Amino acid sequence: MLDGASATYRDVVAGGGDLVVTATASGFTHNVVLEERPKAGADGKIAPVGLTVPVTTPGAEVRTNAAGGIEVTAKAGKAGKAGEMVASAPAPIMWDSSKGEDEPKAGPGDAQFAPVKATVADTAAGGRLKPGAGHEPS
Structure with a gap:
């Protein structure tokens, strides 16, 4: 999804999350956006988001x-x-x-x-x- 200088890539992050890439005057920034806390697995542990x-x-x-x-x-x-x-x-x-x-x-x-x-x-x-x-x- 494009919004101005930003492009959002939905659900591309392992563990659940979006990647938001924003063009700047000198390059770009990127942020991983998690809408909610990652869920624990069967062992009760939350795997790192990567x-x-x-x-x-x-x-x-x-x-x-x-x-x-x-x-x-x-x-x-x-x-x-x-x-x-x-x-x-x-x-x-x-x-x-x-x-x-x-x-x-x-x-x-x-x-x-x-x-x-x-x-x-x-x-x-x-x-x-x-x-x-x-x-x-x-």
Whole structure:
């Protein structure tokens, strides 16, 4: 569904949720929107909500950095000088918007805010974003 600069992909997130991608002047943002708390399985546990993002980067390498962000660096003779960063994204975050907030107003330490650990797999499926340890739904 298109709405201005945003496209919503309904029910594409494992565990139940929509992906909303918004075009900005300098690139894009993406948010996973859960309309309700994920349901527990037969074992009583709630599985982490995840999103696999396929990435094709000919001539470049995708990796996470020490701060939890994602970096794309050039390989020799390709998109730039070997090792040169050609794109980056900050560490992913998640927040509870049940209080009507579309974006987080606070930072780390706030109960409504938590980091998301990004992992990058060198597979055809791309990377997978998973909630960081201790921040799974309860």
